[in-house]
Protein backbone atom coordinates (compact mmCIF):
# COMPACT_ATOMS: atom_id res chain seq x y z
CA UNK A 69 0.00 0.00 0.00
CA UNK A 70 1.29 3.40 -0.86
CA UNK A 71 0.40 5.85 1.80
CA UNK A 72 2.44 8.99 1.75
CA UNK A 73 4.70 9.16 4.79
CA UNK A 74 4.11 12.89 4.84
CA UNK A 75 0.47 12.11 5.48
CA UNK A 76 1.26 11.58 9.15
CA UNK A 77 1.93 15.30 9.54
CA UNK A 78 0.51 16.66 6.32
CA UNK A 79 0.49 20.35 5.59
CA UNK A 80 -3.20 21.19 5.77
CA UNK A 81 -2.69 24.45 3.83
CA UNK A 82 -1.12 22.60 0.87
CA UNK A 83 -3.93 20.09 0.92
CA UNK A 84 -6.57 22.84 0.98
CA UNK A 85 -4.81 24.49 -1.95
CA UNK A 86 -4.80 21.20 -3.88
CA UNK A 87 -8.47 20.49 -3.14
CA UNK A 88 -9.56 23.92 -4.41
CA UNK A 89 -7.87 23.30 -7.78
CA UNK A 90 -10.13 24.26 -10.66
CA UNK A 91 -12.33 26.42 -8.38
CA UNK A 92 -9.80 29.00 -7.34
CA UNK A 93 -10.86 31.45 -10.08
CA UNK A 94 -14.41 31.25 -8.74
CA UNK A 95 -13.24 31.87 -5.17
CA UNK A 96 -11.06 34.77 -6.35
CA UNK A 97 -14.12 36.17 -8.17
CA UNK A 98 -16.10 35.92 -4.92
CA UNK A 99 -13.34 37.81 -3.10
CA UNK A 100 -13.22 40.55 -5.77
CA UNK A 101 -16.99 40.97 -5.63
CA UNK A 102 -16.85 41.12 -1.83
CA UNK A 103 -14.30 43.93 -2.08
CA UNK A 104 -16.63 45.77 -4.46
CA UNK A 105 -19.54 45.33 -2.04
CA UNK A 106 -17.43 46.66 0.84
CA UNK A 107 -16.52 49.73 -1.25
CA UNK A 108 -20.20 50.25 -2.04
CA UNK A 109 -20.89 50.13 1.71
CA UNK A 110 -18.61 53.15 2.17
CA UNK A 111 -20.60 55.39 -0.19
CA UNK A 112 -23.24 56.29 2.47
CA UNK A 113 -20.44 57.30 4.84
CA UNK A 114 -18.83 59.57 2.24
CA UNK A 115 -22.26 61.13 1.66
CA UNK A 116 -22.72 61.47 5.39
CA UNK A 117 -19.45 63.36 5.57
CA UNK A 118 -20.52 65.68 2.76
CA UNK A 119 -23.90 66.21 4.44
CA UNK A 120 -22.29 67.10 7.75
CA UNK A 121 -19.98 69.58 6.02
CA UNK A 122 -22.90 71.28 4.33
CA UNK A 123 -25.05 71.20 7.42
CA UNK A 124 -22.41 72.99 9.41
CA UNK A 125 -20.93 75.27 6.75
CA UNK A 126 -23.78 76.01 4.26
CA UNK A 127 -27.09 74.48 5.42
CA UNK A 128 -29.09 76.38 2.76
CA UNK A 129 -27.46 74.31 -0.04
CA UNK A 130 -28.32 70.97 1.58
CA UNK A 131 -31.77 70.57 -0.01
CA UNK A 132 -30.43 71.03 -3.55
CA UNK A 133 -27.86 68.29 -3.05
CA UNK A 134 -30.31 65.76 -1.65
CA UNK A 135 -31.69 64.26 -4.94
CA UNK A 136 -28.14 63.61 -6.22
CA UNK A 137 -27.17 61.98 -2.96
CA UNK A 138 -30.32 59.89 -3.00
CA UNK A 139 -29.36 58.61 -6.47
CA UNK A 140 -25.84 57.80 -5.19
CA UNK A 141 -27.31 56.01 -2.18
CA UNK A 142 -29.68 54.00 -4.33
CA UNK A 143 -26.89 53.11 -6.77
CA UNK A 144 -24.55 52.07 -3.94
CA UNK A 145 -27.27 49.93 -2.35
CA UNK A 146 -28.00 48.24 -5.67
CA UNK A 147 -24.29 47.64 -6.30
CA UNK A 148 -23.81 46.22 -2.80
CA UNK A 149 -26.80 43.92 -3.23
CA UNK A 150 -25.62 42.67 -6.62
CA UNK A 151 -21.98 42.28 -5.56
CA UNK A 152 -22.80 40.38 -2.34
CA UNK A 153 -25.39 38.26 -4.14
CA UNK A 154 -22.95 37.25 -6.87
CA UNK A 155 -20.12 36.74 -4.37
CA UNK A 156 -22.28 34.34 -2.30
CA UNK A 157 -23.40 32.59 -5.46
CA UNK A 158 -19.81 32.06 -6.59
CA UNK A 159 -18.53 31.03 -3.14
CA UNK A 160 -21.36 28.51 -2.68
CA UNK A 161 -20.95 27.17 -6.18
CA UNK A 162 -17.20 26.73 -5.65
CA UNK A 163 -17.69 25.24 -2.17
CA UNK A 164 -20.23 22.67 -3.37
CA UNK A 165 -18.00 21.74 -6.31
CA UNK A 166 -15.03 21.34 -3.95
CA UNK A 167 -17.20 19.28 -1.59
CA UNK A 168 -18.32 16.98 -4.39
CA UNK A 169 -14.78 16.71 -5.81
CA UNK A 170 -13.25 15.98 -2.40
CA UNK A 171 -15.86 13.34 -1.62
CA UNK A 172 -15.38 11.76 -5.03
CA UNK A 173 -11.63 11.62 -4.46
CA UNK A 174 -12.01 10.19 -0.95
CA UNK A 175 -14.48 7.54 -2.07
CA UNK A 176 -12.43 6.50 -5.10
CA UNK A 177 -9.27 6.26 -2.94
CA UNK A 178 -11.15 4.21 -0.37
CA UNK A 179 -12.45 1.93 -3.10
CA UNK A 180 -8.84 1.31 -4.13
CA UNK A 181 -7.50 1.13 -0.58
CA UNK A 182 -5.85 -2.18 0.24
CA UNK A 183 -7.94 -4.42 2.49
CA UNK A 184 -5.35 -4.60 5.30
CA UNK A 185 -5.29 -0.79 5.52
CA UNK A 186 -9.09 -0.56 5.50
CA UNK A 187 -9.28 -3.25 8.17
CA UNK A 188 -7.14 -1.09 10.44
CA UNK A 189 -9.46 1.94 10.16
CA UNK A 190 -12.56 2.40 12.26
CA UNK A 191 -15.73 2.98 10.25
CA UNK A 192 -16.47 5.95 12.55
CA UNK A 193 -13.19 7.64 11.65
CA UNK A 194 -13.75 7.10 7.92
CA UNK A 195 -17.30 8.44 8.22
CA UNK A 196 -15.99 11.52 9.98
CA UNK A 197 -13.58 12.21 7.09
CA UNK A 198 -15.94 11.47 4.22
CA UNK A 199 -19.07 13.03 5.71
CA UNK A 200 -18.46 15.51 8.53
CA UNK A 201 -15.04 16.92 7.63
CA UNK A 202 -16.03 17.48 4.01
CA UNK A 203 -19.30 19.13 5.01
CA UNK A 204 -17.51 21.44 7.42
CA UNK A 205 -15.04 22.40 4.69
CA UNK A 206 -17.92 23.23 2.37
CA UNK A 207 -19.65 25.43 4.94
CA UNK A 208 -16.37 27.14 5.76
CA UNK A 209 -15.58 27.97 2.12
CA UNK A 210 -19.13 28.95 1.22
CA UNK A 211 -19.54 31.42 4.09
CA UNK A 212 -16.15 32.53 5.27
CA UNK A 213 -14.87 33.38 1.78
CA UNK A 214 -17.35 36.24 1.72
CA UNK A 215 -18.00 36.98 5.38
CA UNK A 216 -14.45 36.81 6.75
CA UNK A 217 -12.98 38.79 3.86
CA UNK A 218 -15.73 41.43 4.19
CA UNK A 219 -15.06 41.57 7.94
CA UNK A 220 -11.37 42.24 7.28
CA UNK A 221 -11.80 44.59 4.33
CA UNK A 222 -14.52 46.76 5.87
CA UNK A 223 -12.38 48.06 8.78
CA UNK A 224 -9.45 48.57 6.39
CA UNK A 225 -11.58 50.68 4.01
CA UNK A 226 -13.14 52.57 6.92
CA UNK A 227 -9.66 53.29 8.27
CA UNK A 228 -8.54 54.55 4.83
CA UNK A 229 -11.59 56.84 4.74
CA UNK A 230 -10.77 58.17 8.20
CA UNK A 231 -7.17 58.88 7.12
CA UNK A 232 -8.52 60.70 4.07
CA UNK A 233 -10.57 62.91 6.42
CA UNK A 234 -7.80 63.46 8.98
CA UNK A 235 -4.87 61.26 9.97
CA UNK A 236 -4.90 62.33 13.65
CA UNK A 237 -8.60 61.63 14.06
CA UNK A 238 -8.08 58.29 12.29
CA UNK A 239 -5.32 57.31 14.72
CA UNK A 240 -7.49 58.31 17.68
CA UNK A 241 -10.29 56.03 16.42
CA UNK A 242 -8.02 53.11 15.55
CA UNK A 243 -5.93 53.20 18.75
CA UNK A 244 -8.56 51.20 20.66
CA UNK A 245 -7.97 48.23 18.33
CA UNK A 246 -4.49 47.32 19.60
CA UNK A 247 -5.63 48.12 23.16
CA UNK A 248 -8.51 45.64 22.85
CA UNK A 249 -6.19 43.04 21.38
CA UNK A 250 -3.69 43.45 24.22
CA UNK A 251 -6.49 43.14 26.75
CA UNK A 252 -7.74 39.92 25.13
CA UNK A 253 -4.21 38.49 24.82
CA UNK A 254 -3.75 38.88 28.56
CA UNK A 255 -6.37 36.13 28.98
CA UNK A 256 -5.05 33.92 26.19
CA UNK A 257 -2.26 31.88 27.87
CA UNK A 258 -3.42 28.31 28.26
CA UNK A 259 -6.24 28.66 25.75
CA UNK A 260 -4.56 26.32 23.22
CA UNK A 261 -4.16 23.68 25.95
CA UNK A 262 -7.81 24.25 26.92
CA UNK A 263 -8.82 23.86 23.29
CA UNK A 264 -6.99 20.50 23.05
CA UNK A 265 -8.49 19.33 26.34
CA UNK A 266 -11.94 20.41 25.22
CA UNK A 267 -11.60 18.54 21.92
CA UNK A 268 -10.52 15.42 23.78
CA UNK A 269 -13.36 15.71 26.29
CA UNK A 270 -15.87 16.16 23.45
CA UNK A 271 -14.54 13.06 21.63
CA UNK A 272 -14.63 11.01 24.84
CA UNK A 273 -18.19 12.17 25.58
CA UNK A 274 -19.28 11.32 22.02
CA UNK A 275 -17.82 7.81 22.26
CA UNK A 276 -19.44 7.20 25.66
CA UNK A 277 -22.78 8.50 24.33
CA UNK A 278 -22.61 6.21 21.27
CA UNK A 279 -21.73 3.25 23.52
CA UNK A 280 -24.59 4.13 25.85
CA UNK A 281 -27.12 4.39 23.02
CA UNK A 282 -25.89 1.15 21.47
CA UNK A 283 -26.14 -0.73 24.76
CA UNK A 284 -29.38 0.79 25.96
CA UNK A 285 -31.47 -2.39 25.51
CA UNK A 286 -28.97 -4.31 27.67
CA UNK A 287 -29.02 -1.50 30.22
CA UNK A 288 -32.80 -1.63 30.33
CA UNK A 289 -32.66 -5.34 31.10
CA UNK A 290 -30.08 -5.13 33.85
CA UNK A 291 -30.41 -1.63 35.33
CA UNK A 292 -33.86 -0.22 34.63
CA UNK A 293 -33.08 2.83 36.76
CA UNK A 294 -30.36 3.81 34.29
CA UNK A 295 -27.72 3.92 37.01
CA UNK A 296 -25.46 1.35 35.45
CA UNK A 297 -23.51 3.50 33.07
CA UNK A 298 -20.94 5.34 35.15
CA UNK A 299 -18.76 5.91 32.08
CA UNK A 300 -21.23 8.34 30.49
CA UNK A 301 -21.86 10.08 33.81
CA UNK A 302 -18.12 10.46 34.32
CA UNK A 303 -17.57 11.82 30.83
CA UNK A 304 -20.48 14.25 31.21
CA UNK A 305 -19.08 15.44 34.50
CA UNK A 306 -15.57 15.94 33.00
CA UNK A 307 -17.04 17.76 30.00
CA UNK A 308 -19.13 20.23 32.00
CA UNK A 309 -16.34 20.84 34.51
CA UNK A 310 -13.96 21.66 31.66
CA UNK A 311 -16.56 23.75 29.81
CA UNK A 312 -17.16 25.74 33.02
CA UNK A 313 -13.45 26.30 33.55
CA UNK A 314 -12.90 27.43 29.94
CA UNK A 315 -15.93 29.75 30.12
CA UNK A 316 -14.67 31.35 33.34
CA UNK A 317 -11.25 31.81 31.78
CA UNK A 318 -12.34 33.22 28.42
CA UNK A 319 -15.34 35.36 29.31
CA UNK A 320 -13.38 38.23 30.98
CA UNK A 321 -10.98 38.48 28.01
CA UNK A 322 -13.79 38.37 25.49
CA UNK A 323 -15.85 40.94 27.41
CA UNK A 324 -12.82 43.25 27.65
CA UNK A 325 -12.12 42.80 23.93
CA UNK A 326 -15.68 43.65 22.83
CA UNK A 327 -16.00 46.55 25.31
CA UNK A 328 -12.72 48.15 24.26
CA UNK A 329 -13.54 47.75 20.56
CA UNK A 330 -16.65 49.88 21.09
CA UNK A 331 -14.86 52.45 23.25
CA UNK A 332 -13.43 54.66 20.49
CA UNK A 333 -15.13 57.73 22.01
CA UNK A 334 -12.64 57.60 24.88
CA UNK A 335 -9.92 58.94 22.61
CA UNK A 336 -11.57 60.40 19.54
CA UNK A 337 -13.82 62.81 21.44
CA UNK A 338 -11.09 64.58 23.48
CA UNK A 339 -8.61 64.51 20.55
CA UNK A 340 -11.29 65.80 18.15
CA UNK A 341 -12.39 68.55 20.55
CA UNK A 342 -8.80 69.60 21.13
CA UNK A 343 -8.02 69.75 17.40
CA UNK A 344 -11.26 71.64 16.75
CA UNK A 345 -10.52 74.22 19.45
CA UNK A 346 -7.11 74.75 17.85
CA UNK A 347 -8.91 75.27 14.52
CA UNK A 348 -7.12 72.36 12.85
CA UNK A 349 -10.22 70.28 12.03
CA UNK A 350 -13.81 71.18 11.34
CA UNK A 351 -16.83 70.08 13.40
CA UNK A 352 -17.98 67.96 10.43
CA UNK A 353 -14.70 66.00 10.49
CA UNK A 354 -14.98 65.36 14.24
CA UNK A 355 -18.64 64.31 13.97
CA UNK A 356 -17.79 62.03 11.03
CA UNK A 357 -14.90 60.36 12.92
CA UNK A 358 -17.21 59.78 15.91
CA UNK A 359 -19.95 58.26 13.72
CA UNK A 360 -17.72 56.07 11.53
CA UNK A 361 -15.57 55.04 14.50
CA UNK A 362 -18.64 53.52 16.21
CA UNK A 363 -18.77 50.69 13.68
CA UNK A 364 -15.24 50.44 12.42
CA UNK A 365 -14.19 47.40 14.45
CA UNK A 366 -17.53 45.68 14.72
CA UNK A 367 -16.95 43.41 11.70
CA UNK A 368 -13.76 42.12 13.33
CA UNK A 369 -15.88 40.21 15.84
CA UNK A 370 -16.94 38.02 12.93
CA UNK A 371 -13.30 37.34 12.08
CA UNK A 372 -12.82 35.79 15.50
CA UNK A 373 -15.41 33.15 14.55
CA UNK A 374 -13.39 32.48 11.42
CA UNK A 375 -10.27 31.88 13.54
CA UNK A 376 -12.20 29.56 15.83
CA UNK A 377 -13.23 27.43 12.83
CA UNK A 378 -9.79 27.27 11.22
CA UNK A 379 -8.23 24.68 13.60
CA UNK A 380 -11.25 22.39 13.11
CA UNK A 381 -11.00 22.67 9.33
CA UNK A 382 -7.27 21.98 9.37
CA UNK A 383 -7.73 19.02 11.72
CA UNK A 384 -10.32 17.64 9.26
CA UNK A 385 -7.92 18.12 6.35
CA UNK A 386 -5.21 16.28 8.25
CA UNK A 387 -7.64 13.41 8.84
CA UNK A 388 -8.41 13.25 5.11
CA UNK A 389 -4.75 13.34 4.09
CA UNK A 390 -3.91 9.64 4.63
CA UNK A 391 -6.97 8.64 2.59
CA UNK A 392 -6.12 11.04 -0.23
CA UNK A 393 -2.54 9.78 -0.20
CA UNK A 394 -3.60 6.25 -1.09
CA UNK A 395 -2.34 5.49 -4.54
CA UNK A 396 -3.25 2.34 -6.46
CA UNK A 397 -0.49 -0.26 -6.28
CA UNK A 398 1.36 -0.81 -9.56
CA UNK A 399 -0.62 -3.13 -11.82
CA UNK A 400 1.01 -6.52 -12.05
CA UNK A 401 0.22 -8.86 -14.90
CA UNK A 402 -3.08 -10.55 -14.00
CA UNK A 403 -3.73 -14.26 -14.19
CA UNK A 404 -0.51 -15.32 -12.46
CA UNK A 405 -2.52 -17.57 -10.17
CA UNK A 406 -4.80 -20.03 -11.91
CA UNK A 407 -7.25 -22.50 -10.36
CA UNK A 408 -6.88 -24.95 -8.72
CA UNK A 409 -5.03 -23.13 -5.98
CA UNK A 410 -2.69 -24.31 -3.29
CA UNK A 411 -2.63 -22.09 -0.18
CA UNK A 412 0.55 -22.04 1.86
CA UNK A 413 1.45 -20.25 5.07
CA UNK A 414 5.18 -20.32 5.73
CA UNK A 415 6.42 -19.42 9.23
CA UNK A 416 3.78 -16.70 9.56
CA UNK A 417 4.03 -14.37 12.53
CA UNK A 418 1.42 -11.80 13.36
CA UNK A 419 1.22 -9.23 16.15
CA UNK A 420 -1.71 -6.90 16.89
CA UNK A 421 -0.74 -3.61 18.51
CA UNK A 422 -1.87 -5.11 21.82
CA UNK A 423 -0.09 -8.47 21.69
CA UNK A 424 1.57 -11.10 19.47
CA UNK A 425 -0.91 -13.73 18.24
CA UNK A 426 0.73 -16.05 15.71
CA UNK A 427 4.19 -17.33 16.48
CA UNK A 428 5.35 -19.08 13.31
CA UNK A 429 2.40 -20.82 11.68
CA UNK A 430 3.03 -23.05 8.68
CA UNK A 431 0.15 -24.70 6.79
CA UNK A 432 -0.27 -26.19 3.37
CA UNK A 433 -3.75 -26.50 1.87
CA UNK A 434 -3.42 -28.55 -1.34
CA UNK A 435 -5.56 -27.56 -4.37
CA UNK A 436 -9.16 -28.68 -3.99
CA UNK A 437 -8.66 -29.83 -0.39
CA UNK A 438 -11.03 -29.38 2.51
CA UNK A 439 -9.28 -28.13 5.65
CA UNK A 440 -10.44 -27.30 9.13
CA UNK A 441 -8.83 -25.06 11.70
CA UNK A 442 -9.72 -25.77 15.31
CA UNK A 443 -8.48 -24.44 18.59
CA UNK A 444 -9.43 -22.77 21.84
CA UNK A 445 -10.87 -19.27 21.89
CA UNK A 446 -8.22 -16.60 21.33
CA UNK A 447 -5.74 -19.04 19.76
CA UNK A 448 -5.58 -16.95 16.56
CA UNK A 449 -7.86 -18.90 14.20
CA UNK A 450 -9.69 -15.82 12.82
CA UNK A 451 -6.34 -14.12 12.41
CA UNK A 452 -5.18 -17.03 10.21
CA UNK A 453 -8.44 -16.78 8.22
CA UNK A 454 -7.95 -13.04 7.68
CA UNK A 455 -4.33 -13.56 6.65
CA UNK A 456 -5.34 -16.17 4.06
CA UNK A 457 -8.07 -13.81 2.78
CA UNK A 458 -5.53 -10.97 2.44
CA UNK A 459 -7.32 -8.78 4.99
CA UNK A 460 -4.20 -8.81 7.16
CA UNK A 461 -0.57 -8.93 6.09
CA UNK A 462 1.90 -10.91 8.21
CA UNK A 463 4.80 -9.10 9.82
CA UNK A 464 7.03 -12.08 9.10
CA UNK A 465 6.67 -15.17 6.94
CA UNK A 466 4.48 -15.43 3.86
CA UNK A 467 0.96 -16.37 2.78
CA UNK A 468 0.97 -17.52 -0.83
CA UNK A 469 -1.36 -18.91 -3.49
CA UNK A 470 0.40 -21.25 -5.89
CA UNK A 471 3.65 -19.68 -4.70
CA UNK A 472 2.51 -16.06 -5.32
CA UNK A 473 2.41 -13.91 -2.15
CA UNK A 474 -1.15 -12.78 -1.38
CA UNK A 475 0.22 -9.36 -0.34
CA UNK A 476 1.60 -8.81 -3.87
CA UNK A 477 -1.69 -9.56 -5.62
CA UNK A 478 -3.66 -6.86 -7.34
CA UNK A 479 -6.88 -6.11 -5.34
CA UNK A 480 -9.06 -7.27 -8.23
CA UNK A 481 -7.06 -10.44 -8.71
CA UNK A 482 -7.17 -11.22 -4.99
CA UNK A 483 -10.95 -10.74 -4.94
CA UNK A 484 -11.25 -13.14 -7.89
CA UNK A 485 -9.24 -15.80 -6.07
CA UNK A 486 -10.38 -15.73 -2.43
CA UNK A 487 -13.81 -15.38 -0.86
CA UNK A 488 -14.28 -14.89 2.87
CA UNK A 489 -17.44 -15.46 4.89
CA UNK A 490 -17.36 -14.55 8.56
CA UNK A 491 -19.70 -14.43 11.53
CA UNK A 492 -20.33 -10.73 11.07
CA UNK A 493 -22.69 -10.44 8.14
CA UNK A 494 -23.27 -7.21 6.33
CA UNK A 495 -26.29 -7.04 4.06
CA UNK A 496 -26.50 -3.73 2.22
CA UNK A 497 -29.68 -2.13 0.90
CA UNK A 498 -30.92 -3.68 -2.32
CA UNK A 499 -32.55 -7.02 -2.96
CA UNK A 500 -31.40 -10.36 -1.57
CA UNK A 501 -30.28 -11.14 -5.10
CA UNK A 502 -28.14 -7.96 -5.24
CA UNK A 503 -26.50 -9.10 -2.03
CA UNK A 504 -25.91 -12.59 -3.34
CA UNK A 505 -24.51 -11.44 -6.67
CA UNK A 506 -22.15 -8.83 -5.20
CA UNK A 507 -19.07 -10.42 -6.78
CA UNK A 508 -20.84 -11.81 -9.85
CA UNK A 509 -23.68 -9.54 -11.00
CA UNK A 510 -24.10 -11.74 -14.10
CA UNK A 511 -24.59 -15.00 -12.17
CA UNK A 512 -27.17 -17.28 -13.76
CA UNK A 513 -30.31 -18.37 -11.96
CA UNK A 514 -28.89 -21.91 -11.93
CA UNK A 515 -25.66 -20.81 -10.20
CA UNK A 516 -27.70 -18.77 -7.74
CA UNK A 517 -29.92 -21.72 -6.86
CA UNK A 518 -26.94 -24.04 -6.49
CA UNK A 519 -25.20 -21.67 -4.08
CA UNK A 520 -28.40 -21.24 -2.05
CA UNK A 521 -28.95 -25.00 -1.96
CA UNK A 522 -25.43 -25.69 -0.69
CA UNK A 523 -25.66 -22.87 1.88
CA UNK A 524 -28.92 -24.44 3.15
CA UNK A 525 -30.71 -21.21 2.25
CA UNK A 526 -32.96 -22.33 -0.62
CA UNK A 527 -36.08 -22.85 1.49
CA UNK A 528 -35.38 -19.64 3.38
CA UNK A 529 -35.23 -17.52 0.20
CA UNK A 530 -38.24 -19.26 -1.34
CA UNK A 531 -40.21 -18.38 1.79
CA UNK A 532 -39.53 -14.65 1.42
CA UNK A 533 -42.40 -12.49 0.13
CA UNK A 534 -40.77 -11.92 -3.27
CA UNK A 535 -38.13 -14.66 -3.21
CA UNK A 536 -34.64 -13.37 -3.94
CA UNK A 537 -36.11 -10.13 -5.30
CA UNK A 538 -37.23 -9.17 -1.78
CA UNK A 539 -35.52 -5.93 -0.71
CA UNK A 540 -33.40 -6.37 2.38
CA UNK A 541 -34.86 -3.17 3.85
CA UNK A 542 -38.36 -4.64 3.58
CA UNK A 543 -37.21 -7.54 5.75
CA UNK A 544 -35.89 -5.23 8.46
CA UNK A 545 -34.84 -7.38 11.37
CA UNK A 546 -36.87 -10.34 10.17
CA UNK A 547 -33.81 -12.35 9.15
CA UNK A 548 -32.26 -14.18 12.08
CA UNK A 549 -28.50 -14.31 12.65
CA UNK A 550 -28.33 -17.82 11.18
CA UNK A 551 -30.41 -16.81 8.13
CA UNK A 552 -28.21 -13.82 7.42
CA UNK A 553 -25.19 -16.04 7.77
CA UNK A 554 -26.55 -18.51 5.22
CA UNK A 555 -27.10 -15.67 2.74
CA UNK A 556 -23.50 -14.56 3.33
CA UNK A 557 -22.19 -18.08 2.75
CA UNK A 558 -24.19 -18.35 -0.47
CA UNK A 559 -22.70 -15.01 -1.54
CA UNK A 560 -19.19 -16.34 -0.93
CA UNK A 561 -19.95 -19.55 -2.84
CA UNK A 562 -21.41 -17.60 -5.75
CA UNK A 563 -18.26 -15.48 -6.02
CA UNK A 564 -16.77 -18.53 -7.76
CA UNK A 565 -13.32 -18.11 -6.25
CA UNK A 566 -10.98 -21.13 -6.16
CA UNK A 567 -10.24 -20.43 -2.46
CA UNK A 568 -13.00 -20.24 0.12
CA UNK A 569 -12.38 -19.16 3.72
CA UNK A 570 -15.22 -19.76 6.18
CA UNK A 571 -14.51 -18.12 9.51
CA UNK A 572 -17.11 -19.59 11.84
CA UNK A 573 -19.56 -18.93 9.04
CA UNK A 574 -21.83 -21.70 10.34
CA UNK A 575 -21.64 -20.66 13.99
CA UNK A 576 -25.39 -20.03 14.22
CA UNK A 577 -26.35 -23.26 12.48
CA UNK A 578 -27.54 -26.30 14.40
CA UNK A 579 -25.47 -29.47 14.13
CA UNK A 580 -27.67 -31.06 11.44
CA UNK A 581 -27.59 -27.94 9.24
CA UNK A 582 -23.82 -27.65 9.65
CA UNK A 583 -23.38 -31.31 8.68
CA UNK A 584 -25.64 -30.93 5.62
CA UNK A 585 -23.83 -27.77 4.56
CA UNK A 586 -20.33 -29.27 4.62
CA UNK A 587 -21.50 -32.43 2.87
CA UNK A 588 -23.11 -30.39 0.07
CA UNK A 589 -20.11 -28.10 -0.17
CA UNK A 590 -17.75 -31.00 -0.79
CA UNK A 591 -20.09 -32.63 -3.29
CA UNK A 592 -20.97 -29.50 -5.29
CA UNK A 593 -17.68 -27.60 -5.25
CA UNK A 594 -14.98 -30.28 -5.06
CA UNK A 595 -12.44 -28.14 -6.93
CA UNK A 596 -12.36 -25.40 -4.29
CA UNK A 597 -9.65 -25.15 -1.68
CA UNK A 598 -11.56 -24.60 1.56
CA UNK A 599 -10.37 -23.46 4.97
CA UNK A 600 -13.11 -23.67 7.59
CA UNK A 601 -12.60 -22.21 11.05
CA UNK A 602 -14.98 -23.91 13.44
CA UNK A 603 -15.79 -24.46 17.07
CA UNK A 604 -17.86 -27.57 16.54
CA UNK A 605 -16.87 -30.68 14.63
CA UNK A 606 -20.25 -31.72 13.17
CA UNK A 607 -19.56 -32.77 9.60
CA UNK A 608 -15.92 -31.77 9.76
CA UNK A 609 -14.34 -35.00 10.93
CA UNK A 610 -14.11 -36.14 7.28
CA UNK A 611 -12.00 -33.13 6.29
CA UNK A 612 -8.81 -33.85 4.32
CA UNK A 613 -6.79 -32.18 7.00
CA UNK A 614 -7.54 -30.75 10.42
CA UNK A 615 -5.17 -28.28 12.07
CA UNK A 616 -5.19 -27.61 15.79
CA UNK A 617 -4.03 -24.12 16.69
CA UNK A 618 -3.11 -23.46 20.30
CA UNK A 619 -1.61 -20.19 21.55
CA UNK A 620 -0.52 -19.09 18.10
CA UNK A 621 1.15 -22.31 16.95
CA UNK A 622 -0.11 -25.40 15.14
CA UNK A 623 0.19 -28.17 17.69
CA UNK A 624 -1.23 -31.00 15.56
CA UNK A 625 -2.41 -31.67 12.03
CA UNK A 626 -3.70 -34.58 10.01
CA UNK A 627 -6.92 -36.47 9.55
CA UNK A 628 -9.42 -37.39 12.25
CA UNK A 629 -7.77 -40.70 13.12
CA UNK A 630 -4.35 -39.19 13.46
CA UNK A 631 -5.55 -36.31 15.61
CA UNK A 632 -7.43 -38.71 17.86
CA UNK A 633 -4.07 -40.36 18.49
CA UNK A 634 -1.88 -37.28 18.68
CA UNK A 635 -3.84 -34.28 19.96
CA UNK A 636 -5.12 -34.15 23.51
CA UNK A 637 -7.12 -31.00 22.67
CA UNK A 638 -8.79 -32.70 19.69
CA UNK A 639 -9.59 -35.85 21.69
CA UNK A 640 -11.19 -33.88 24.50
CA UNK A 641 -13.16 -31.78 22.04
CA UNK A 642 -14.35 -34.84 20.16
CA UNK A 643 -15.40 -36.68 23.35
CA UNK A 644 -17.24 -33.64 24.61
CA UNK A 645 -19.10 -33.31 21.37
CA UNK A 646 -19.92 -37.01 21.17
CA UNK A 647 -21.24 -36.76 24.73
CA UNK A 648 -23.35 -33.72 23.80
CA UNK A 649 -24.76 -35.51 20.81
CA UNK A 650 -25.64 -38.61 22.83
CA UNK A 651 -27.28 -36.45 25.45
CA UNK A 652 -29.24 -34.57 22.78
CA UNK A 653 -30.37 -37.86 21.19
CA UNK A 654 -31.29 -39.31 24.55
CA UNK A 655 -33.28 -36.30 25.63
CA UNK A 656 -34.90 -36.18 22.16
CA UNK A 657 -35.87 -39.85 22.53
CA UNK A 658 -37.23 -39.33 26.04
CA UNK A 659 -39.25 -36.40 24.84
CA UNK A 660 -40.63 -38.50 22.01
CA UNK A 661 -41.61 -41.29 24.42
CA UNK A 662 -42.97 -38.97 27.03
Ligand SMILES: Nc1ncnc2c1ncn2[C@@H]1O[C@H](COP(=O)(O)OP(=O)(O)OP(=O)(O)O)[C@@H](O)[C@H]1O
Nearest residue numbers: 420421422425443444445446447448449450451452
Ligand atom coordinates in the same frame (compact mmCIF):
# COMPACT_ATOMS: atom_id res chain seq x y z
N1 LIG B 1 -8.11 -6.17 15.76
C1 LIG B 1 -7.51 -6.66 16.85
N2 LIG B 1 -6.73 -5.86 17.61
C2 LIG B 1 -6.10 -6.34 18.70
N3 LIG B 1 -6.19 -7.61 19.13
C3 LIG B 1 -6.95 -8.45 18.41
C4 LIG B 1 -7.64 -8.02 17.24
N4 LIG B 1 -8.31 -9.07 16.75
C5 LIG B 1 -8.04 -10.11 17.57
N5 LIG B 1 -7.23 -9.73 18.56
C6 LIG B 1 -6.70 -10.57 19.64
O1 LIG B 1 -5.92 -11.60 19.05
C7 LIG B 1 -6.16 -12.82 19.70
C8 LIG B 1 -6.57 -13.87 18.66
O2 LIG B 1 -7.79 -13.46 18.11
P1 LIG B 1 -8.55 -14.36 17.04
O3 LIG B 1 -9.85 -13.71 16.77
O4 LIG B 1 -7.66 -14.62 15.89
O5 LIG B 1 -8.74 -15.70 17.89
P2 LIG B 1 -9.72 -16.94 17.62
O6 LIG B 1 -8.92 -18.15 17.82
O7 LIG B 1 -10.41 -16.78 16.30
O8 LIG B 1 -10.74 -16.75 18.81
P3 LIG B 1 -12.32 -17.12 18.84
O9 LIG B 1 -12.42 -18.60 18.64
O10 LIG B 1 -12.75 -16.72 20.21
O11 LIG B 1 -12.99 -16.34 17.74
C9 LIG B 1 -7.22 -12.58 20.74
O12 LIG B 1 -6.59 -12.47 22.00
C10 LIG B 1 -7.83 -11.27 20.36
O13 LIG B 1 -8.20 -10.54 21.51
